[in-house]
Amino acid sequence: MKTQESMPTTKVERSAKFVKTGFQIGGNYIKHYSKKIFNPALSRDELNEDNASDIYNSLSELKGSALKIAQMLSMDKNILPRAYVDRFTQSQYNAPPLSGPLIVRTFTKSFGKTPEKIYDKFNIKSTHAASIGQVHEAELNGKKLAVKIQYPGVGDSISSDLKLVKPFAFRLLGMSEKELNIYIAEVEERLLEETDYVREVRSSIEFAEACKNLNNVVFPTYYPELSSSRIITMDWIEGLHLKEFLQSNPSQEVKNKIGQALWDFYNFQQHELRKVHADPHPGNFLITKDEKLGAIDFGCIKEMPDDFYYPFFSLTSTDLFEDKEKTIEAFRALQMILPNDSPAQIEFYYKSYKEMISLFAKPYVTNTFDFSEEQFFEDLYTYGEKVAKMPEFKQARGVKHFIYINRTNFGLYNILHELKATVRTDTFKPHV
Amino acid sequence: MATAIQIKKGYVDYVLTHNEQPKSVYSFVKKLKISEADFYAFYASFESIEKNIWFELTVETIDEIQKQELWLQYSAREKMLSFFYSYVELLKNHRSFVIYSLKKHGKRLATPEVLAGAKPIFEKFAEEIINEGLETGELADRKFFAKRYKDALWVQYAFILNFWMDDDSDGFEKTDEAIERGIQVTFDLFQRSPIDNLFEYGKFLTQHGKLKEKMGF
Numbered sequence: 262m263k264t265q266e267s268m269p270t271t272k273v274e275r276s277a278k279f280v281k282t283g284f285q286i287g288g289n290y291i292k293h294y295s296k297k298i299f300n301p302a303l304s305r306d307e308l309n310e311d312n313a314s315d316i317y318n319s320l321s322e323l324k325g326s327a328l329k330i331a332q333m334l335s336m337d338k339n340i341l342p343r344a345y346v347d348r349f350t351q352s353q354y355n356a357p358p359l360s361g362p363l364i365v366r367t368f369t370k371s372f373g374k375t376p377e378k379i380y381d382k383f384n385i386k387s388t389h390a391a392s393i394g395q396v397h398e399a400e401l402n403g404k405k406l407a408v409k410i411q412y413p414g415v416g417d418s419i420s421s422d423l424k425l426v427k428p429f430a431f432r433l434l435g436m437s438e439k440e441l442n443i444y445i446a447e448v449e450e451r452l453l454e455e456t457d458y459v460r461e462v463r464s465s466i467e468f469a470e471a472c473k474n475l476n477n478v479v480f481p482t483y484y485p486e487l488s489s490s491r492i493i494t495m496d497w498i499e500g501l502h503l504k505e506f507l508q509s510n511p512s513q514e515v516k517n518k519i520g521q522a523l524w525d526f527y528n529f530q531q532h533e534l535r536k537v538h539a540d541p542h543p544g545n546f547l548i549t550k551d552e553k554l555g556a557i558d559f560g561c562i563k564e565m566p567d568d569f570y571y572p573f574f575s576l577t578s579t580d581l582f583e584d585k586e587k588t589i590e591a592f593r594a595l596q597m598i599l600p601n602d603s604p605a606q607i608e609f610y611y612k613s614y615k616e617m618i619s620l621f622a623k624p625y626v627t628n629t630f631d632f633s634e635e636q637f638f639e640d641l642y643t644y645g646e647k648v649a650k651m652p653e654f655k656q657a658r659g660v661k662h663f664i665y666i667n668r669t670n671f672g673l674y675n676i677l678h679e680l681k682a683t684v685r686t687d688t689f690k691p692h693v
Numbered sequence: 694m695a696t697a698i699q700i701k702k703g704y705v706d707y708v709l710t711h712n713e714q715p716k717s718v719y720s721f722v723k724k725l726k727i728s729e730a731d732f733y734a735f736y737a738s739f740e741s742i743e744k745n746i747w748f749e750l751t752v753e754t755i756d757e758i759q760k761q762e763l764w765l766q767y768s769a770r771e772k773m774l775s776f777f778y779s780y781v782e783l784l785k786n787h788r789s790f791v792i793y794s795l796k797k798h799g800k801r802l803a804t805p806e807v808l809a810g811a812k813p814i815f816e817k818f819a820e821e822i823i824n825e826g827l828e829t830g831e832l833a834d835r836k837f838f839a840k841r842y843k844d845a846l847w848v849q850y851a852f853i854l855n856f857w858m859d860d861d862s863d864g865f866e867k868t869d870e871a872i873e874r875g876i877q878v879t880f881d882l883f884q885r886s887p888i889d890n891l892f893e894y895g896k897f898l899t900q901h902g903k904l905k906e907k908m909g910f
Binding site for chain 1: 761762763767770771774775778782862864866867869870872873876877
């Protein structure tokens with residue numbers, strides 16, 4: 262009863278949105294069965310399409326963490342259908358900007374001082390929105406700073422959004438609650454970590470230090486003493502976002518250089534650090550004037566345990582596929598083939614996953630890869646859409662780590678594709 | 694000779710320890726080792742002590758925010774937000790008393806008696822801000838309604854207090870959210886909106902009603 266009273270209107274609104282979707286889905290079933298009376302041969306395909314599009318529309322309108330979750334759950338399909346990809350980069354927490362007094366309050370709560378007393382200059386109007394906060398420009402001792410402030414209550418709204426999303430995700434993905442819970446828990450854990458700014462500052466400093474020898478990748482300096490659980494202070498990186506950069510008509514050489522920096526950055530993390538900046542959103546990178554890649558926002562970090570790393574990368578980077586037994590063994594380790602599968606199922610998933618991974622690992626097969634190649638992405642999408650329609654893939658398969666690792670690598674491919682970069686793919690090899 | 698502060702302190706200490714008012718002024722002054730006359734020199738009753746505390750908290754908040762550097766740059770909306778943020782910040786130091794004082798009143802809709810002193814101060818403050826907003830055009834001057842804006846803000850005052858009392862989030866973060874959203878929505882309603890335009894359009898049509906006949910409807 263109490264939570265009902267104390268929850269802000271948004272939850273009520275969000276719930277209302279879901280209720281509306283519920284009605285629509287109910288309506289779709291009615292439509293389906295009334296049509297079926299006259300045409301018993303009617304398949305459920307139309308019904309599934311109706312349902313999926315209603316759910317998707319509803320989730321898109323919701324924005325915020327609910328949309329993020331929907332997108333991430335759909336990652337379970339391993340390769341996203343194009344419609345999702347179009348919106349992949351749009352996922353932002355769509356909140357109105359914080360009022361001046363709330364910004365002042367956030368500072369006094371964290372430091373006991375107003376922002377003007379902390380910095381020499383502080384612009385109370387934010388320059389842009391970050392995923393769960395907003396960014397302000399400030400100056401201290403002649404240095405230009407970026408100050409990120411988190412919206413209050415984001416953590417709570419993530420948890421309640423997840424609860425709202427669950428029943429629809431069951432239907433959308435056709436999974437049972439038990440199967441889905443593993444993935445939901447994984448997503449919730451990562452999303453909640455993103456709201457912990459103290460942790461983010463720590464990770465940022467750690468990654469910046471670990472990656473400092475990489476060519477053409479730069480990181481801002483972070484100021485832990487000027488950061489708190491709701492505020493992050495870092496250097497302001499002067500640079501262009503990917504879209505602006507591309508509009509400035511850079512030469513192929515420069516595009517390759519940036520693409521290479523991005524590739525090295527990710528593969529160094531995956532294979533040398535075993536943990537990775539798992540949010541390759543174009544908004545998290547800046548291209549500086551001296552043609553370097555600036556990496557910001559280490560809110561979402563995915564660590565890869567050994568029992569995932571070894572089987573997964575031996576599939577992509579060794580000649581394991583030559584040996585069917587060993588391949589199946591790796592698939593079992595990754596829960597892509599389950600203990601109760603029949604021999605026919607084993608054969609089916611063996612073939613399907615082998616095809617999928619071979620396709621996905623294509624850039625690794627040669628020493629260099631041209632990401633401008635439309636055909637490669639066309640193949641990925643076609644395959645993704647085909648898989649999404651296969652009833653065999655309605656069931657949840659694969660360990661939870663796939664959600665973020667696939668998201669990371671798919672995001673990386675996507676940015677490289679936008680850059681139309683050709684990169685050397687053998688710079689950091691998996692240790693398997 | 695006892696002072697008002699001493700009596701107030703003694704009273705707050707008593708109610709928070711016993712979770713009820715002292716049985717009588719007589720027993721209370723005996724404990725405090727002061728005379729009854731001293732008590733009545735400052736307060737007419739126990740209620741008036743509580744009323745006075747609420748009054749002081751509200752006045753203190755208003756004084757506080759008007760001293761802030763940014764105050765003069767703030768819009769009416771931001772000034773009201775600033776009030777509530779500073780108010781809940783100040784109340785944090787008196788949380789036990791606030792909860793004791795308001796819980797006693799129960800969940801009735803009417804303004805609790807203990808807030809009777811704070812209400813006029815807040816309303817005066819709200820009116821000043823509203824008038825500023827009306828002058829700058831930030832808020833819409835609507836006949837009859839503009840005079841009631843301050844009532845809407847008093848409703849927010851009561852709502853935010855209640856919300857804060859039940860808030861168990863870290864650092865009362867949920868209350869910050871309730872303030873941000875609640876005050877924003879309230880001021881959105883005070884602003885010129887499509888409803889005003891619709892209303893004026895309706896007025897225009899009734900005043901030029903003959904148009905209808907001419908156009909042959």
